[in-house]
Amino acid sequence: MQWESSEARFQEKIDQEIKIEPKDWMPEKYRQTLIRQISQHAHSECVGMLPEANWITRAPSLRRKAILIAKVQDEAGHGLYLYSAAETLGISRDEMYDQLHSGKAKYSSIFNYPTLTWADMGAIGWLVDGAAIMNQVPLCRTSYGPYARAMVRICKEESFHQRQGFELLLHLSKGNEAQRRMCQDAINRWWWPSIMMFGPTDDASPNTQQSMKWKIKRFTNDELRQKFIDVCAEQVKFLGMTLPDPDLKWNEERGHYDFGTINWEEFWQVIGGNGPCNQQRLDTRKKAWEEGAWVREAAAAYAEKKKARTPVQQIA
Amino acid sequence: MIRKFYYGDYGESKHGAADISTTNQNKHEWPLWEVFIRSKQGLDHKHAGSLHAADAAMAIENARDVYTRRQEGVSIWVVESKHIHASNPDEAGSFYDPASDKVYRHPTFYDLPDELQYM
Numbered sequence A: 001m002q003w004e005s006s007e008a009r010f011q012e013k014i015d016q017e018i019k020i021e022p023k024d025w026m027p028e029k030y031r032q033t034l035i036r037q038i039s040q041h042a043h044s045e046c047v048g049m050l051p052e053a054n055w056i057t058r059a060p061s062l063r064r065k066a067i068l069i070a071k072v073q074d075e076a077g078h079g080l081y082l083y084s085a086a087e088t089l090g091i092s093r094d095e096m097y098d099q100l101h102s103g104k105a106k107y108s109s110i111f112n113y114p115t116l117t118w119a120d121m122g123a124i125g126w127l128v129d130g131a132a133i134m135n136q137v138p139l140c141r142t143s144y145g146p147y148a149r150a151m152v153r154i155c156k157e158e159s160f161h162q163r164q165g166f167e168l169l170l171h172l173s174k175g176n177e178a179q180r181r182m183c184q185d186a187i188n189r190w191w192w193p194s195i196m197m198f199g200p201t202d203d204a205s206p207n208t209q210q211s212m213k214w215k216i217k218r219f220t221n222d223e224l225r226q227k228f229i230d231v232c233a234e235q236v237k238f239l240g241m242t243l244p245d246p247d248l249k250w251n252e253e254r255g256h257y258d259f260g261t262i263n264w265e266e267f268w269q270v271i272g273g274n275g276p277c278n279q280q281r282l283d284t285r286k287k288a289w290e291e292g293a294w295v296r297e298a299a300a301a302y303a304e305k306k307k308a309r310t311p312v313q314q315i316a
Numbered sequence B: 001m002i003r004k005f006y007y008g009d010y011g012e013s014k015h016g017a018a019d020i021s022t023t024n025q026n027k028h029e030w031p032l033w034e035v036f037i038r039s040k041q042g043l044d045h046k047h048a049g050s051l052h053a054a055d056a057a058m059a060i061e062n063a064r065d066v067y068t069r070r071q072e073g074v075s076i077w078v079v080e081s082k083h084i085h086a087s088n089p090d091e092a093g094s095f096y097d098p099a100s101d102k103v104y105r106h107p108t109f110y111d112l113p114d115e116l117q118y119m
């Protein structure tokens, strides 16, 4: 009975839009759902650095290179904000890394696609960061305080990611024939994976309903996907390019764009580990982790030694 | 009355993050630090988030890279999370109760003529 009343009081707080903080009572399932969602989100930010890092050394100008480095560094920051938000729920950083490296934890399927040309840097900024923003803005009001605060910080930084990507494509779209072709080709390859980023359709998302009740999520996958498609269908016109969907057309009655069928078979294959770059991404992560081990150990040993030698420093 | 809880602690049943990452079982992991940032001269330091670092100097450097990439701060404090003591949310009702019935502590409690000036 004690449990029942705690649960009721918890739901009451949620309904009144009172944030849940780390030490507050929460249902175990809420805690688990958040750990899963936040850590997956953190993994996505970290793995998300890899496809773009691939082009840092080959950026066509110093300006573009500085921008790309800044963006990739932001994504590292996003991963760190989110890992520490997840840690407030009682999982350790190493446990989360373990889950990622062992393949137990999932991350966004989008980062398992290869970045074949420079135009992909533009398409990723516009579409991938764009889809991420669509997902992330409502998360700024999610019911768990540390997650919401991390998302506020992330959203402030994401806007430049999308704008630099669109600007890059805009430049290519005004370039020569080869540049325009490269631009269209990148859009063609990134469009469908981007709209898959919103996850399975509502009737195939088992977690959505409970997550809505707990206000972890504010909108369903399909609602956000539709919003994204509506926005992109207009934006692409500025590029003089097209989205690779013959069924994409404005539906006056619905007030939305209709779109073609998503290849869910591909989505599940990529999520399941069989995407074009799954193995490569995980191997890169693991290699970085293993090869950094001596640095972590040396720093820890140095800190121990210093602590033994010098008295605690008063800073404040 | 005030029980010790780590930042990020989750009730009794499960150890909090600071616990996990600073106990011996996980001694490989660098300890967790809480970061406080003064956004400009004249303002208080405000909690910004947390991060892992081997020592205080590294925590401050990491905090600069993680939390002030866009000039969000002019001063950083870091404190190892295990040193933070906090009030217990389960007792928040009774703990803060003594202040709830003392409306006379607010200036609006006092009924004075509208014509009275500079007060």
Ligand SMILES: [Fe+2]
Binding pocket: A045, A074, A075, A078, A154, A158
């Ligand atoms: Fe990000």
Ligand SMILES: [Fe+2]
Binding pocket: A075, A129, A132, A158, A161
């Ligand atoms: Fe981003």
